[in-house]
Amino acid sequence: MPKVLVAYYSKTGNTKQVAEAIAEGAKSVQGVNVEIKNVADINAKEAVEADGFAFGSPSYFSVMSGPLLTLLTELYFVREKMAGKPMAIFATGVGGQVKAMENIESILKAFTPKLILPGLAIGNKISETDKQQAKQLGEKLAKSLA
Ligand SMILES: Cc1cc2nc3c(=O)[nH]c(=O)nc-3n(C[C@H](O)[C@H](O)[C@H](O)COP(=O)(O)O)c2cc1C
Numbered sequence: 001m002p003k004v005l006v007a008y009y010s011k012t013g014n015t016k017q018v019a020e021a022i023a024e025g026a027k028s029v030q031g032v033n034v035e036i037k038n039v040a041d042i043n044a045k046e047a048v049e050a051d052g053f054a055f056g057s058p059s060y061f062s063v064m065s066g067p068l069l070t071l072l073t074e075l076y077f078v079r080e081k082m083a084g085k086p087m088a089i090f091a092t093g094v095g096g097q098v099k100a101m102e103n104i105e106s107i108l109k110a111f112t113p114k115l116i117l118p119g120l121a122i123g124n125k126i127s128e129t130d131k132q133q134a135k136q137l138g139e140k141l142a143k144s145l146a
Pocket of ligand 1: 009010011012013014015016057058059060061062063092093094095096097123124
């Protein structure tokens, strides 16, 4: 069964909430396995076996957080296994989340994905509307490989 990996970093829980909603949305699609993990618990060589990816981070100084950059750097070394797979990006912040997403996207492009879905930029107070949007993103990602 194809697998979606939702990989996130979160220190104070905002990005984690968005990741959980994305995973919930992805799980609503039949025939797709969904795994959600903090980047600190991810082994790049295992992670690369997933068929679709969502990467999320808080905006730190308008770029992604260090732990996500560390994972993406490790994935770069096995990027041929990332090629041709669908990907999604999400970020939280107090204004710098769009820049952080652009930062993540510039790296994902080096993995030659099948597609990068329109990113989800969210503030630091996660609303029900944000969660709904996140669920929709997860569903779209899962449907792209179902
Ligand atoms: C060290 C640090 C730097 C930050 N820099 C930015 C920033 O440049 N732009 C921004 O929009 N938010 C910034 N923030 C706010 C966080 O991105 C925001 O609170 C985020 O939702 C935290 O995510 P988390 O709860 O998943 O850890 C920063 C927070 C910290 C702790």
